[in-house]
Amino acid sequence: MPEKDWKIRMRIPWLLFLFGLGILSLHTAANGIEPTGEKTEETTHPSIEEEDNVLVLKKSNFDKALKETKYLLVEFYVTLSGPSQTLAAEFAKAAEELKSAAVDVRLGKVDVTDQKDFKKEFNIQDFPTLKFFVDGDRSNPVDCKGVRTASAFVTWVKRRIGSCSVHLNSTSQAQAFIDPEGLAIIGFFKSPPGGVVEVFCDSARSTPEIPFGMTSSDEVFAHFGIRENMIVIFQKGKPVYNEVAEEGKLNHMELTRLIKTFTMDLVTEYNLETSVKIFDVPVENHILLFIPKSSTVFNEAYENYKTVALEFRGKIMFILVDTDESRNGRVIEYFQVIEIEVPAVQILNLTSDARYKMPAERVTGRNLRSFCQSYLEGTAKRHLSSEEIQEGWDKKPVKVLVGKNFDKVVFNKKNHVFVMFYAPWCEACQKVLPIWDELGKMYENRKNIVIAKIDYTANNVQLLNVERYPFFRYFPVGSATRVDPYKGEHTLDAFVNFLEEQIKAQKKVSSKTKKKDVVKEQEKTTKKEEL
Ligand SMILES: *[C@@H]1O[C@H](CO)[C@@H](O)[C@H](O)[C@H]1NC(C)=O
Ligand SMILES: *[C@@H]1O[C@H](CO)[C@@H](O)[C@H](O)[C@H]1NC(C)=O
Numbered sequence: 001m002p003e004k005d006w007k008i009r010m011r012i013p014w015l016l017f018l019f020g021l022g023i024l025s026l027h028t029a030a031n032g033i034e035p036t037g038e039k040t041e042e043t044t045h046p047s048i049e050e051e052d053n054v055l056v057l058k059k060s061n062f063d064k065a066l067k068e069t070k071y072l073l074v075e076f077y078v079t080l081s082g083p084s085q086t087l088a089a090e091f092a093k094a095a096e097e098l099k100s101a102a103v104d105v106r107l108g109k110v111d112v113t114d115q116k117d118f119k120k121e122f123n124i125q126d127f128p129t130l131k132f133f134v135d136g137d138r139s140n141p142v143d144c145k146g147v148r149t150a151s152a153f154v155t156w157v158k159r160r161i162g163s164c165s166v167h168l169n170s171t172s173q174a175q176a177f178i179d180p181e182g183l184a185i186i187g188f189f190k191s192p193p194g195g196v197v198e199v200f201c202d203s204a205r206s207t208p209e210i211p212f213g214m215t216s217s218d219e220v221f222a223h224f225g226i227r228e229n230m231i232v233i234f235q236k237g238k239p240v241y242n243e244v245a246e247e248g249k250l251n252h253m254e255l256t257r258l259i260k261t262f263t264m265d266l267v268t269e270y271n272l273e274t275s276v277k278i279f280d281v282p283v284e285n286h287i288l289l290f291i292p293k294s295s296t297v298f299n300e301a302y303e304n305y306k307t308v309a310l311e312f313r314g315k316i317m318f319i320l321v322d323t324d325e326s327r328n329g330r331v332i333e334y335f336q337v338i339e340i341e342v343p344a345v346q347i348l349n350l351t352s353d354a355r356y357k358m359p360a361e362r363v364t365g366r367n368l369r370s371f372c373q374s375y376l377e378g379t380a381k382r383h384l385s386s387e388e389i390q391e392g393w394d395k396k397p398v399k400v401l402v403g404k405n406f407d408k409v410v411f412n413k414k415n416h417v418f419v420m421f422y423a424p425w426c427e428a429c430q431k432v433l434p435i436w437d438e439l440g441k442m443y444e445n446r447k448n449i450v451i452a453k454i455d456y457t458a459n460n461v462q463l464l465n466v467e468r469y470p471f472f473r474y475f476p477v478g479s480a481t482r483v484d485p486y487k488g489e490h491t492l493d494a495f496v497n498f499l500e501e502q503i504k505a506q507k508k509v510s511s512k513t514k515k516k517d518v519v520k521e522q523e524k525t526t527k528k529e530e531l
Helices: 002-008 011-030 038-044 062-068 082-099 116-121 150-161 171-177 195-206 218-223 252-261 272-280 298-311 326-334 365-377 403-410 427-443 492-511 514-530
Strands: 054-057 071-077 105-111 129-134 142-144 183-188 212-215 230-235 238-244 267-269 285-291 317-322 344-349 354-357 398-401 416-422 449-455 471-475
Touching: 054 062, 054 082, 062 105, 071 082, 071 150, 082 105, 082 150, 105 150, 129 150, 142 150, 150 195, 171 183, 171 212, 171 218, 183 195, 195 212, 195 252, 230 252, 238 252, 267 272, 267 298, 285 298, 285 365, 298 317, 298 365, 317 326, 344 365, 398 403, 398 427, 403 416, 403 449, 416 427, 416 492, 427 449, 427 492, 471 492
Parallel strands: 054 105, 071 105, 183 212, 267 317, 285 317, 398 449, 416 449
Antiparallel strands: 071 129, 129 142, 183 230, 230 238, 285 344, 344 354, 416 471
16 A cells, blocks of 8 residues: 555655654664563573563563463564653553453563664564554554554554444534534444445454444434434534545545544644654645745735635645744755745655745745645646756746756857746736847857846756845856846846946957966865855
């Protein structure tokens, strides 16, 4: 299943920045030293040792534990990993509670720091990993994922070995079941519900932190005004979502994803704490709004974002990144968001790692909606580090640059190169482009002068101190490194005057002594290094 993969693999690029240290310590742990005294301990203790009601399992007693317990939930961990330590206390609490239950359930743990065999046998990559063994079957354990609290462990196990949800026999039972503060899911199923109930139960088993109830009572159906098989999500005591449960139409992943999105706010602000939750929800599409909260347009943009988030609930997860917050620097860098583009909106497909930039300047409901729609329909343009070089790119008066040919053209010692950086969606750019064409025509037949343009949104070109679109840079003759900003007006006259001055200045420079040129070249090189 793809969702298994993305949780392990795709979480890494996003979270690497935050948990880099945690991962390092995990590696240290994995390469740790051999444990000592294991054998002697085993021979002197015939029964399996326990720690806080949790069986301490090893290579030598693992089979014995499997044989002696009908249901065995095992935590594979490494001592030094932070997440393993956090889990240990909750796991022990759950072990205590389950030990007193009548059924034959036990919890065990294996320190796999040096147990390469265990890691290989159960394909363990993340720590901790939890697996549930039934009837001593060592070959087909069930993964227990995303469970963190003691109560969720208990519910998880109970939903595996018994009924997956609470049977609600009366209106009063249903009312008591619905949590006035949190979430509750009720399946309204008239007989014979068959496959629909299977799907519902699978979702219940994957989300033990949420209460699941089921009813077939006429009284309860009537009370909630329900006539057909239906799954209803209640939030803070009120029905907030319902899904007609038709045989064959509902699938476990979609239902689980939908339900899990209700554990999150419509828009989740990115920070250390939420980053973990964000990846718990199996939605493969993330949209991110990068905006400084101090911005004058923040409130309006945020409201629009929330409105559209509601429309795409369960399909795209809406995340907010405050660019004022210095701790978000790494994430902003990862998505290559530059200051002039903020507020910026991007979609990330976590499965393919493809990124998409919203082709619009303003964060309006309309722009957001059409961006999300085009993405889901597969018509949005994927963001790459460079567009392909256009056929005939150098045949027109204005040369068309992309990431791939940029350096070669602009850092050419023989030419004066004057480049316009634009965004296709920017209105100010639309006004200047025809003027730029005129400039191109004027210099078309002048030797050593290149007028060019580049779509800066579609090509990653590193520049310092970029301004609002459009902006311009001049790359002088005689230097393969120097970049000069253009600060003048966006008129033909101003562009021409600027260019003629550069040409004149260059002529003066070339008539001076070679020695001076060398000095100047050194200055330029220093400048490049600053870039
Ligand atoms: C509803 O009835 C069933 C069968 O009698 C029982 O197992 C279940 O506990 C009842 N539900 C509640 C919430 O009491
Ligand atoms: C996301 O990527 C996966 C894998 O390439 C692909 O199957 C899926 O259709 C993509 N989703 C969208 C909405 O483009």
